[in-house]
Amino acid sequence: xxxxxxxxxxxxLGGLYALFAAGLSLIFGVMRLVNIAHGDLIVFSAYVCLxxxxxxxxxxxxxxxxVVPIMAAIGYGLQRGLLNKTLGTDILPPxxxxxxxxxxxxxxxxxxxxxxxxxxxxxxxxxxSIKVGSLAVGMLPLLTFAxxxxxxxxxxxxxxxxxxxxxxxxxxxxxxxAQLMGxxxxxxxxxxxxxxxxxTAVAGVLLGIRTSFDPSVGGGRLIFGFEAVIIGGLGNIxxxxxxxxxxxxxxxIGAKIDPGWQILAGHIAFLVVLAVRPNGLFPxxxx
Amino acid sequence: xxxxxTVRFTPKNxxxxxxxxxxxxxxLAAAPYWLGRADLRLAGEIMLYISLATLWNLLAGYAGLVSxxxxxxxxxxxxxxxxxxxxxxxxxxxxxxxxxxxxxxxAIPVAFxxxxxxxxxxxxxxxxxxxxxxxxxxxxSALGGGSGTSIPASIxxxxxxxxxxxxxxxxxxxxxxxxxxxxxxxxxxxxxxGLALTAIRDNELAASSLGIDIWKTKFFTYVVSAALxxxxxxxIFLQKLRISPDAAFSVNDWTAFVIFIVVIGxxxxxxxxxxxxxxxxxxxxxxxxxxxxxxxxxxxVAIIIMLKAxxxxxxxxxxxxxxxxxPLLYRVENQKQDR
Numbered sequence: 001x002x003x004x005x006x007x008x009x010x011x012x013l014g015g016l017y018a019l020f021a022a023g024l025s026l027i028f029g030v031m032r033l034v035n036i037a038h039g040d041l042i043v044f045s046a047y048v049c050l051x052x053x054x055x056x057x058x059x060x061x062x063x064x065x066x067v068v069p070i071m072a073a074i075g076y077g078l079q080r081g082l083l084n085k086t087l088g089t090d091i092l093p094p095x096x097x098x099x100x101x102x103x104x105x106x107x108x109x110x111x112x113x114x115x116x117x118x119x120x121x122x123x124x125x126x127x128x129s130i131k132v133g134s135l136a137v138g139m140l141p142l143l144t145f146a147x148x149x150x151x152x153x154x155x156x157x158x159x160x161x162x163x164x165x166x167x168x169x170x171x172x173x174x175x176x177x178a179q180l181m182g183x184x185x186x187x188x189x190x191x192x193x194x195x196x197x198x199x200t201a202v203a204g205v206l207l208g209i210r211t212s213f214d215p216s217v218g219g220g221r222l223i224f225g226f227e228a229v230i231i232g233g234l235g236n237i238x239x240x241x242x243x244x245x246x247x248x249x250x251x252x253i254g255a256k257i258d259p260g261w262q263i264l265a266g267h268i269a270f271l272v273v274l275a276v277r278p279n280g281l282f283p284x285x286x287x
Numbered sequence: 288x289x290x291x292x293t294v295r296f297t298p299k300n301x302x303x304x305x306x307x308x309x310x311x312x313x314x315l316a317a318a319p320y321w322l323g324r325a326d327l328r329l330a331g332e333i334m335l336y337i338s339l340a341t342l343w344n345l346l347a348g349y350a351g352l353v354s355x356x357x358x359x360x361x362x363x364x365x366x367x368x369x370x371x372x373x374x375x376x377x378x379x380x381x382x383x384x385x386x387x388x389x390x391x392x393x394a395i396p397v398a399f400x401x402x403x404x405x406x407x408x409x410x411x412x413x414x415x416x417x418x419x420x421x422x423x424x425x426x427x428s429a430l431g432g433g434s435g436t437s438i439p440a441s442i443x444x445x446x447x448x449x450x451x452x453x454x455x456x457x458x459x460x461x462x463x464x465x466x467x468x469x470x471x472x473x474x475x476x477x478x479x480x481g482l483a484l485t486a487i488r489d490n491e492l493a494a495s496s497l498g499i500d501i502w503k504t505k506f507f508t509y510v511v512s513a514a515l516x517x518x519x520x521x522x523i524f525l526q527k528l529r530i531s532p533d534a535a536f537s538v539n540d541w542t543a544f545v546i547f548i549v550v551i552g553x554x555x556x557x558x559x560x561x562x563x564x565x566x567x568x569x570x571x572x573x574x575x576x577x578x579x580x581x582x583x584x585x586x587x588v589a590i591i592i593m594l595k596a597x598x599x600x601x602x603x604x605x606x607x608x609x610x611x612x613x614p615l616l617y618r619v620e621n622q623k624q625d626r
Contacts, residue, residue: 034407036355085594091406093597095353096550097590103543104586107579219538223418226411230404264422267415271400274412278403 002256005135010252012137014245015145016210019203020225021232021240022152023196029235030172030192031087033094037102039222041197044105045071045204046213050118060120060205068201075197079190087189102218109215120208144206151199152241158195159237168192220263227270233280242282246273304612315462319455327458331526333568334461338468338519339541340548340560342512345472347546348555349481350508351488353406356413358542359397359420360390360513362535364520366424369530372442374429379446380460383521390517394510402506414538421536435531443528457526464522468515473557473613475511481615484508488555550589553599557613562601 024038035041048070052063082101086093128139159165170178171188179185207213207221224247232243247266254265273281314321318330339357346352367386371377377385397416404412425433447453475481483504486494495501520541524530534540544567552563567585574581596603605611 034411036407036410082590092347092353092554093593095407095410096546096593099355099543099546100550100586100590100593103539104583104590107582107586111579111583219414220418223411223415226408227415230408230412260422260426264419264426267419267422270415271419274400274403 003253006252006256007249008135008137009141010249011245012141012145012248013252014228014241014248015141015148016203016206016244017224017228017247018148018241018244019144019151019199019206020221021228021244022148022155022237023199023203024222024225025229025235025237025240026155026196026199027192028229030168031189033083033087034098035196036095036098036222037105037218038098038200038225039220040102040105040109040218041071041200042204042207042221042225043213043215043218044109045197045201046120046208047109047113047118048201049120049205049208050113053120060122060209061125064202064205067205068198071197071201071204072194075193075195075200076190078197079193080186083193084186084189106215106218113215115214115216117212117214118208119212120205122209126209140206140209144210147202147206148241148244151202152237155195155199156237164191224266227266230280231270231273233283236280236282239280239282243280246281301614304610308612312466316459318462319458324451324454327454329568329572331458331461333564334458334465335519335523335526336545336548336567337561337564338461338465339516339545340552340564341465341468341472341557342516342519343542343545344549344554344556344560345475345508345512348549348559349476349484349488350505352505352509353410354413355410355538355542355546356415356417357512357516357545358536358538358540359413359417360394360516361520361523361541362417362420362424362532363390363393364517364522365524365527365530365535366430367517368521368524369430369436369438372438373436379442379525383460383518383525386521387514387518390520391510391514394513397513398506398509402502402509417536417538421532424535425532431531433532435529435534437529438525460522460525464519468519469557469561469613471515473615476557476615480504480507547585547589549599551592551599553601553605554597556598556601556605557615558605558611559599559601562604563599566600 020039020042024035027033027035045067049060049063049067052058052066053060056063082097083094086097122140125140125143129136130139130142131137157165159168167178167183167188168191170181170183171185175185178188203221227247228240228243230243231246232239232241246269250269251262251266254268255262257265315330319327322330339361343354343357346354346357364383364386367389368379368382371382371385372379401409401412401416424430430436443453447456476484483494483499486497486499487501487504491501520535524535527534548563548567549560550563551566552561553559570585571581574584577584592599598605
């Protein structure tokens with residue numbers, strides 16, 4: 001039963017990793033940009049939420065009403081003001097600039113909030129659980145997983161059923177022709193980054209409720225999100241959820257064998273997939 | 288009609304730059320005789336960063352392999368030095384090339400894995416590898432596990448009798464390795480392999496249509512730079528005398544700083560990493576009091592340079608004064624105009 005429990009917990013943890021990955025996957029899909037600062041932006045969202053909850057005294061999940069638009073606005077501004085200038089055929093400038101951004105965000109957080117671990121307090125939600133047979137499943141992981149599924153379903157719907165999604169797919173397929181059809185790619189890229197950081201905001205708040213965080217944990221979150229994307233297969237957003245689940249299960253099973261093996265087991269699962277299926281398990285486009 | 292154009296490898300003022308280079312090299316080789324203890328230590332540290340930056344630049348600036356996981360080899364080299372000196376009793380100076388060989392041997396399977404990823408995903412893939420190394424070494428209790436270990440004093444003393452002699456030796460090792468790495472990268476880039484490398488960087492499709500084996504060329508470059516990075520890592524931790532997984536595989540110390548050095552100095556040039564390292568340490572010595580503000584400043588400077596002057600400080604100097612200490616480009620010279 002312990003093993004079943006580990007698999008269930010790992011699956012639910014995978015929901016959080018899928019949220020880390022969704023934003024990464026979205027901007028890569030639209031503008032072939034890999035944002036090295038993605039993990040730091042997740043942590044940044046958690047700190048934004050911390051500031052809002054402590055100053056207004058509201059529940060972190062209620063604070064999402066503010067955190068999501070704030071992060072979306074930052075995303076749009078970041079893309080229009082900085083990242084759009086770096087896009088071209090050369091991959092070096094966006095990579096190095098988002099790397100610089102990562103160091104700036106991390107050290108600014110360190111300056112403002114110090115290195116002390118922080119946590120978002122969600123009251124009873126943190127300890128609530130429901131009984132399934134002889135297992136207790138936490139409400140928070142369950143809610144996280146449900147949110148991940150909802151976010152991914154709405155991204156999928158947005159991509160394939162709405163005018164905005166059509167525009168995003170158009171600039172992704174061919175920037176020049178999309179421009180000729182009257183789309184402003186700078187604006188569309190801005191929207192894509194805004195959407196990505198809106199998802200990041202949700203991920204950051206759920207991360208902050210689940211575990212304590214400090215300014216240095218961003219790199220690890222980027223890696224988990226990246227692994228979920230690659231395991232699931234590039235360009236397949238449901239695959240990203242599957243990738244997150246596989247990573248989560250690998251980690252909880254690893255932790256079950258030896259606590260020191262938790263993160264390592266996740267990395268090994270990723271490397272095994274990379275060795276056996278380099279395009280991921282459910283690829284839609286080639287790397 | 289007579290053709291007045293000749294193609295030359297060496298720039299116009301090569302005599303001046305060659306003489307300057309010889310003087311600077313001689314002065315640096317003699318540094319233990321004219322520098323104080325603290326300054327000598329700093330000079331040694333600059334040499335180690337010049338080495339790391341030159342190797343990272345070979346990967347990112349010439350092979351198009353942007354790695355944010357070179358700390359994997361720095362840490363590996365450090366740990367190999369500790370393992371071979373403590374458990375097997377190998378003299379430290381011999382353990383440095385051994386660390387290099389092991390770095391190369393491990394880089395081979397790693398390359399097979401991470402080369403499946405392209406561009407920015409390659410970058411994060413290398414970071415995962417470095418994390419795997421860090422977490423694995425934290426599991427080895429013989430090397431102190433997560434809290435690390437130190438080199439016994441007897442091993443340190445075996446290198447040289449007096450403290451002054453040890454410090455001089457330490458500097459010469461760092462200087463010698465840096466000089467070797469710069470010379471190696473320079474000669475490598477001037478060879479046909481290096482030409483292939485730059486061709487791939489500039490246009491993969493065109494390069495492969497000319498018969499260049501892209502995978503093999505990149506693979507060779509990756510493995511060689513891993514070996515040399517491991518040697519630098521061994522030397523770094525021979526000076527620190529203490530190692531722990533977090534220090535050995537620190538992404539900030541061994542990759543972030545190195546990237547800033549290369550970007551600020553000038554990516555894709557041999558002189559860039561050298562100038563960048565000098566600027567980096569000059570900034571560090573003056574701005575160290577700012578603490579985190581120092582790193583924020585570095586990040587901002589690197590972003591501005593990447594946007595406004597992608598060839599870095601050296602790129603600006605080179606364009607203005609037409610100088611080159613390590614000429615890599617052929618240039619066409621018109622006899623009538625120039626003479």
